[in-house]
Each structure stands twice: as structure tokens, then as C-alpha cells.
């Protein structure tokens with residue numbers, strides 16, 4: 001689809017020296033006057049562990065249910081010769097021993113091997129394990145009480161049953177001891193499995209059987225998947241919101257996300273069922289749990305790595321209102337509030353404070369510099385407001401410099417939304433989160449959404465949005481070009497209102513192609529590869545070109561909000577001395593546009609970045625990852641006017657060096 005030659009031919013950039021040829025649109029851009037400041041947080045990332053985004057995705061662990069803690073403790077593990085159907089062979093068996101450790105790690109597997117040549121324990125991974133030829137892998141395992149077992153063999157087996165990497169360890173201690181071995185894979189496989197076999201007959205206890213690539217993001221031991229973090233880093237995000245999403249709330253309060261259980265030694269973090277496991281009957285994933293290997297410390301570290309402000313979202317004492325809506329009684333809210341207060345200490349407190357010490361022990365004595373905290377994800381009604389008030393008071397008293405993000409519920413209009421805004425305004429809320437999962441047309445028709453917002457009221461966090469090609473969370477939704485183009489049109493409206501809109505993020509962020517629950521999503525991946533959707537490239541284009549100062553771009557004195565299918569916004573980038581104009585043509589026709597530029601020196605140079613496709617149903621895919629992706633062309637401006645032909649269905653970013 002990308003035909004650079006064609007672009008060169010069609011997208012003729014004409015440098016006008018005076019008289020104007022017949023134009024469809026004559027736009028005035030005043031680069032000299034700042035209309036508003038663009039917040040550094042304007043374009044960010046929403047991360048939620050949905051669609052196997054954390055375990056099975058960003059968190060690079062290959063072994064599913066590594067410590068036998070799932071509700072069905074052998075889920076993910078296969079014993080080919082010892083299951084119900086072939087038990088007569090009786091080569092051996094894994095029994096799960098449940099012990100009430102004081103940590104979050106409650107179970108281990110006691111393996112009885114009767115016939116060492118016959119007994120196998122196999123982990124199926126997260127829809128298989130992605131293994132790369134010549135890459136190194138770190139196997140680790142906790143072992144105790146080896147009685148008669150001299151060696152444990154670990155083999156990576158590909159889809160055809162071939163061994164593509166192997167190692168072994170020899171247990172030498174009665175006590176729990178961690179063994180590690182690094183080995184190199186000999187072939188690539190998308191859906192490998194890890195097979196464990198034994199030398200000798202007898203019993204042995206195993207826990208935390210783990211396999212990571214050595215080559216992780218920043219080379220961190222047992223860290224994050226490099227390609228996926230790179231896609232995030234490339235967005236140059238202003239903030240990282242985590243850990244959700246509904247996952248914050250839990251279906252019940254008992255199953256809510258509790259950040260304190262996600263820090264400290266990885267093996268002690270108490271696993272929790274993932275609330276997306278059986279949420280949609282059309283996309284059941286009963287094997288979806290949260291190991292919290294990607295926990296709060298790792299989220300803060302990730303935010304720091306990619307230069308994003310951390311934005312943790314905490315539960316407000318209300319379970320997901322689409323599920324149970326269970327409420328913490330008001331007189332029992334204290335521990336929830338304390339969690340928020342303690343989190344700020346965990347992020348920013350001195351190393352001798354209770355929670356700052358834990359951060360330091362985990363390897364980060366310096367504060368993480370937390371400035372924002374979100375209270376409640378997608379709550380609504382008086383129950384939310386009365387609980388939010390308690391959090392707000394406590395946080396403002398103890399940490400007056402922290403900005404609190406509140407929420408207006410799941411819908412961008414209607415009773416819940418109006419009530420939420422009205423009440424939060426009365427509470428002088430600082431930033432209010434809005435969510436919209438709507439058809440592409442809604443996005444094209446709502447570029448003026450924020451034009452009439454109160455300039456002196458709370459600021460807006462467009463915290464979750466995505467155009468739905470079929471219907472909200474329909475399994476048929478596609479990340480097609482129509483959705484991305486419509487979001488781009490809408491985003492010019494977000495940017496034009498940068499005095500009100502302080503933060504924005506697309507949602508959800510990531511999806512495993514074989515294990516997703518919700519579509520559309522910004523980034524898709526399998527066990528080996530990943531790609532950005534057209535929506536990703538729209539987000540990236542806006543975020544990479546957010547500038548520092550909003551300037552005006554108008555036609556006949558009015559902003560461009562979709563009249564004749566043209567949308568526009570413009571910013572100046574003080575750091576790079578650039579004027580950046582974003583133009584979105586949502587029509588099927590080419591469009592001639594003349595930009596009259598104030599505040600730009602004649603002879604300036606620049607770039608034109610074009611994201612386009614003639615086919616609104618076009619998509620990117622694992623096979624054609626850059627089908628729709630930006631093309632860059634150089635610009636040279638003679639006078640102070642620039643004529644462009646915008647291609648049909650195109651997002652155009654004009655970047656001009658102004659000094």
C-alpha cells in the first residue's frame with residue numbers, strides 16, 4: 001500500500017511566491033502567538049493487564065503458572081504419561097502441596113518419579129513460548145528435598161516435537177535453593193513448550209520454574225519484552241497510566257488490585273486471578289492470572305525508562321460497577337485511603353521511611369518523582385463522590401503537591417457523566433478522566449467537544465478512548481484505517497483545546513493475537529513479533545509532534561473542525577524551534593490547502609509526514625506490520641505560503657523550522 005513514488009507524484013508540494021491558484025482551503029497559521037501551553041503530559045499511555053498484556057506479553061516470563069498458584073494449581077502443566085487417560089503407566093506424578101507460607105507463595109509441586117524414562121512435566125507457556133534461534137534463555141527453579149533424583153533436564157520442544165534448546169541442573173541441597181542456567185536456543189519457534197524430565201527415581205519438590213530471555217528491555221534480569229517496550233518508548237509518551245482500567249477495581253473487593261502485594265521479592269508476590277479471564281463469554285481465558293512479576297516497582301521503573309510521568313490509578317473502595325459494585329462501608333474506608341498515602345511514600349519517600357525503604361531495597365533509592373495519582377477508575381454515582389472526597393482530603397492534607405485525577409464514569413455523556421462532573425467541580429477536582437468508546441463517526445463529529453468547556457474548571461484527562469468499528473468491545477472490531485483516521489481528526493480537537501485537555505490516552509494498549517479479550521487495541525503481538533496498528537501511528541505522530549505551545553490555525557477566522565472534511569491544529573515547538581501543523585483530510589478526495597504562515601522566515605526548511613491509505617478498511621498485521629505507516633518528505637519554503645495537496649483519507653504533519 002505504501003508507495004512512496006506515488007506520494008511524490010500526487011503530493012506535489014508547491015512553493016508559492018505570490019498569486020494563489022484555485023484553492024479549496026486557505027488557512028492562516030500564526031506561529032508567532034501562543035494560544036495556550038501544551039502540557040508535557042498531553043499524549044500518554046494507558047496500560048492495563050488485559051489481552052495478556054502483562055503476563056504473556058510485556059512481562060517476558062515464558063512459563064505460565066510457574067509456582068503452581070493458580071486456582072487449579074496444575075493449570076498450564078501437562079503430564080503426558082500420568083494424566084487421567086494414561087495413568088496406568090504410572091511413571092510418576094506431580095502433587096501440589098499447599099502450605100501456608102507467610103509470603104504470597106502458597107504452593108509447590110512434589111514430584112514423585114517412578115520411571116525416570118517415562119515421566120515428563122511440560123509447561124505450555126502463554127499460548128506457547130516464543131523462542132528465537134541463537135538467543136540465550138535463563139532457566140531458574142527452586143528445588144528442595146531431592147530424594148533419589150540426581151538431575152533435572154529442561155528441554156525446549158518446538159511444534160514438531162524437536163528439541164531446540166536444553167539445559168539441566170543437579171540439585172545438591174535438602175533446603176530450598178534456587179538454581180539457574182543460561183542456554184542458547186538452536187531454532188526459532190513461536191509455540192515451543194518447556195519439558196522437564198528427571199534422572200533417578202524418587203521425590204523432589206519444585207517451585208518457581210521460570211524461563212526468561214536474557215535479552216530483555218535494558219538487559220534487566222527477568223525483565224520486560226524488549227520489542228514491546230520499544231514500541232512504547234518510540235511514542236515518547238508524556239505519562240504512563242497503570243495498572244488499568246477495570247483491573248484496578250476487581251469484580252469483588254476481595255479480588256481488587258492491591259499494589260502492596262505487587263512489590264518486594266517476585267516469588268513472594270501473591271498471585272491474583274485476572275478479572276478479564278471470563279468477562280466475555282465469546283473470549284474465555286480461564287488461564288488468565290496476574291503473577292505481578294510486573295508490579296508497581298516495575299511500572300514506576302518502566303515510566304522512568306521511557307520518560308513518562310507515572311500515573312497510578314487506585315481503587316476507591318468500589319468493586320467494578322459493571323460486575324458486583326460491592327462497596328466498602330464508609331467507616332471501613334481507612335485502609336484503602338492508607339494504601340494511597342503509602343503509595344506516595346513508596347514512590348517518593350526517603351529511604352528510611354517504611355515504604356521508601358522497600359523501594360530502596362528493590363534497587364531504587366532515588367524517589368520516582370510521583371506527581372499524579374488517580375482515585376477510582378470508572379466509577380459513578382454518589383457512592384463514588386462520597387468516597388472520593390475522603391481520599392481527596394487525606395491526600396491533600398499529607399501531600400498537597402500531588403495532583404489528583406478523578407473520574408466521570410464509563411460514558412462521555414448522560415446522567416452519570418453530568419452528575420460526576422457537577423459534583424467533582426464542586427470539589428475543585430483538578431483533572432477529570434473521561435472515557436469514550438464510540439463509532440468512528442462520533443470521533444469525526446466531536447472535534448469540537450471541548451470548545452465550550454469551562455476554561456476555569458477542572459482539566460480533562462481523555463483517559464480511555466478508541467473508535468469502535470462495529471460496537472463497543474465487539475469481537476469483530478478492527479483497528480482499521482477508518483478508526484485511526486477518525487481518531488486523528490478528533491485529536492486535532494483535543495490539541496486545539498490544550499488549555500483544558502491536559503492528558504490523553506488510547507485504550508486498551510496491547511493484545512496477544514491468540515489470547516485477547518477486547519478489541520480494538522493499539523499494539524498487537526504474538527510470542528515472537530509485535531506491530532503498531534494504524535491507530536498506534538496516529539498516537540505516535542501526535543505524541544512525537546506535540547510541541548510546547550498551541551498556536552492558531554483558522555479558515556475564515558474559524559478553527560478547522562471537520563468543515564468539508566478538514567481538521568487542523570497547530571503548535572510551536574520551542575525546544576526544536578519548529579512550527580508543526582496537523583491536517584487531517586477525512587474525505588475521499590484530494591484537497592488543496594494553502595497555509596499562510598505568520599512567524600516563519602522565508603527559506604525555512606521542514607518535513608511533511610503523511611499517514612494514509614485509500615482503503616478505509618485497511619489494517620496492519622503481523623505479516624504486514626507497516627502496511628500503514630508514516631512516510632516523510634522534505635519541504636523547502638520560499639515565501640511565507642505553502643501549498644499542499646492533501647491526499648484522500650490522510651493525516652499530514654507539516655514541520656517547519658522557524659528560526
Ligand code: AHR
Pocket residue numbers: 048050244245246247377378410464507508518
Ligand atoms: O479498556 C478496557 C476497559 O474499558 C477498561 O478496563 C475500563 O476502564 C473500560 O471500561
